[in-house]
Amino acid sequence: MRRTILSYGIAMAALIGLLKFVEYKFLIRDIPLEFYIGLVAVMFTAIGIWAGLRLTRPKVIEITGPFEQNEAALKETGISKREYEVLELIAAGLSNQEIAGRLFVSNSTVKTHVSNVLAKLDASRRTEAIANAKKMRIIP
């Protein structure tokens, strides 16, 4: 962990150096500052995403055994791709509001999806949907 942080520090330093260089180049050619700032923003956003995923990855990979999904059963329910995403998040214990935030849609949309999932899984509560989906082997 200490090593990891150190690595990131060095990488950051290197990047700052690179930026200085780019900055020099750009300023020489009289390219507007806004453009340069935008470039920096995009670069570091990308770095942030990358770093974020790197640092959190070890936590999520905890698969104990092979989960074989019953594709047939899933298809039979008629659950769409988006609806399945919602179902996964429901099973993860998220609220409609949280799901909306995660999927970048409105609360209304999530409710629609949830309602569809409930109907397709023959359930009237999300907890029942989870139980049914598990029984049918369409979610781990």
Add this chain to the structure above:
Amino acid sequence: MRRTILSYGIAMAALIGLLKFVEYKFLIRDIPLEFYIGLVAVMFTAIGIWAGLRLTRPKVIEITGPFEQNEAALKETGISKREYEVLELIAAGLSNQEIAGRLFVSNSTVKTHVSNVLAKLDASRRTEAIANAKKMRIIP
């Protein structure tokens, strides 16, 4: 997806605007450009991490084979016998009313038990309680 990208675009635009403002402030006070750039970098790294985490889907851990209950974890939660029964029925997808019928108690009692279970599992929704309990291996 298009919407997602659009959202980011708008968010970016807004942030650039904010940056312009900050920039103005800083330049007025003759603070070096490097500092400003660094600020931008840090900000957008943070944004990137946030976005990355937001986009990461929660991986559901799976339990295969014989279920061996983590007695220690269960004891640690302080969940009582009756509360555990309720928890099992929650996980089975029953409503409070149904649980009340199954355990021959009133709806109020079930609600009390549910509330206690939620508190002891550090959850605020029954679905979250299920997910947590599964992670802690106190229910199959």
Add this chain to the structure above:
DNA sequence: GCGAAATTCATACTTTTGGCCGATGCGCGT
């Protein structure tokens, strides 16, 4: 390209759930 399916969103309504209070009775150990 056309049409069906999928995705998105809103509004209004009912039901369920959860939080917070207090209260009673019962058994158990000191």
Add this chain to the structure above:
DNA sequence: ACGCGCATCGGCCAAAAGTATGAATTTCGC
């Protein structure tokens, strides 16, 4: 006897979840 945890119940309120309906877009298979 007293305190303590557990189980039981009720009321009230707010938030979340679910239902129904309608509609605008987008996507995708043919």
